[in-house]
Amino acid sequence: MRTLLELTMPLESGLMTTARLATGGVCSLAGLDLDTSEDCKVCLTESLLLLMHRGFSAVRVRFFEDEGLLVRAAGTGEIREAGEYPEDEISFALLGALNGSVTTAKKGGKLAEISFRFAK
Numbered sequence: 103m104r105t106l107l108e109l110t111m112p113l114e115s116g117l118m119t120t121a122r123l124a125t126g127g128v129c130s131l132a133g134l135d136l137d138t139s140e141d142c143k144v145c146l147t148e149s150l151l152l153l154m155h156r157g158f159s160a161v162r163v164r165f166f167e168d169e170g171l172l173v174r175a176a177g178t179g180e181i182r183e184a185g186e187y188p189e190d191e192i193s194f195a196l197l198g199a200l201n202g203s204v205t206t207a208k209k210g211g212k213l214a215e216i217s218f219r220f221a222k
Contacts, residue, residue: 103168106131110162110178113154118147121163125173132171133222141200142220146173148193149216153177156213157184170221176207177214184212 106128111117122143129139146163153161158177166172197204197218207215 103166103172106165106167106171108162108164110160112160112179113150113158113177118150121146121150124163125165128165129171129220132165132167132220134171134220138220142171142173142218145197145201145204145218146175148196149173149175149218152190152193152213152216155184155187155190157182158214168219170219172217172219174215174217177209 125143125146126139129142160179162176162178164174201218203219205217206213
């Protein structure tokens with residue numbers, strides 16, 4: 103498993119486009135087709151929103167080349183007060199619909215990491 107990119111950034115709405123652009127570039131490096139790359143970008147965006155809603159102030163996203171592309175997004179930084187977001191159900195549904203290999207990890211009883219894989 104080879105690391106393609108590691109990105110650490112504040113979880114702010116204005117930086118979502120930056121994360122999506124970086125994801126597109128990494129998908130190209132990993133040899134994913136355009137449709138799969140778009141699905142990957144949506145999965146990352148939804149993952150970032152879910153972590154933001156859990157109160158994390160930052161995220162560490164790691165991209166690995168491993169029979170395609172493995173993406174791990176982990177909440178980091180100061181934990182702010184988390185809120186109730188009804189649209190989180192939609193985010194989880196999108197993740198499941200676009201990728202069957204989504205895994206999550208909890209820390210202190212709450213969602214702290216989301217991982218997914220896209221094959222070539």
